[in-house]
Amino acid sequence: xxxxxxxxxxxxxxxxxxxxxxxxxxxxxxxxxxxxxxxxxxxxxxxxxxxxxxxxxxxxxxxxxxxxxxxxxxxxxxxxxxxxxxx
Numbered sequence: 001x002x003x004x005x006x007x008x009x010x011x012x013x014x015x016x017x018x019x020x021x022x023x024x025x026x027x028x029x030x031x032x033x034x035x036x037x038x039x040x041x042x043x044x045x046x047x048x049x050x051x052x053x054x055x056x057x058x059x060x061x062x063x064x065x066x067x068x069x070x071x072x073x074x075x076x077x078x079x080x081x082x083x084x085x086x087x
Contacts, residue, residue, distance in 0.1 A: 003083040008071065017075050058082065
């Protein structure tokens with residue numbers, strides 16, 4: 001399956017983001033258990049998140065992104081790009 005980079009840039013208040021980020025973490029845990037998450041992390045200053053999704057296509061990557069509690073609550077802007085892993 002192809003890989004997709006999901007970039008979420010925080011635009012909400014820290015308090016709102018903290019609550020949604022906890023729920024977002026649960027989504028990441030589920031995706032990892034399902035084998036659909038390769039890598040996940042947050043920027044050190046707290047203004048964004050990067051994840052590498054291992055899914056069948058861009059449509060699935062964008063659907064999963066829209067299901068993130070951070071995105072659902074309008075607390076981030078986002079972008080999805082196909083990722084070519086370099087060995």
